[in-house]
Amino acid sequence: MHHPPTCMRCHVIMACSKTGVHLELMAGAEPYQLWSADLYRCKGCGAEVTGGFAKLPIAEHYQKSYAEWAKALKPVRYWSTFQDKNRGAETAATDELVRELGIEVIE
DSSP states (O other), X not given: OOOOOXXXXXXXXXXXXXXXXXXXXXXXXXXXXXXXXXXXXXXTTOOEEEEOOOSSOSEETTXXXXXXXXXXXXXXXXXXXXXXXHXXXXXXXXXXXHHHHTOOOOX
């Protein structure tokens, strides 16, 4: 059994407010894995964190069923670091600009 998270602002154990929230781990701008976890909320200040992750992901990016799972679960996206999140945002912004300008990308 794991210990629930503690709110460092209020100095109390956070309560599990929802089980089975769905999260999508991103690798830069690309989806990587789908996970199920629990959402914890501080009753004092309202801060929220996830914890109690499943032992294995629901699906991984290379699996054929990944897109179907992502569409059905409507997960919240998250990144392992701010650097990865920023890289993902920069890549997405660049991709959007390329589309808006009608630039043909040859791979």
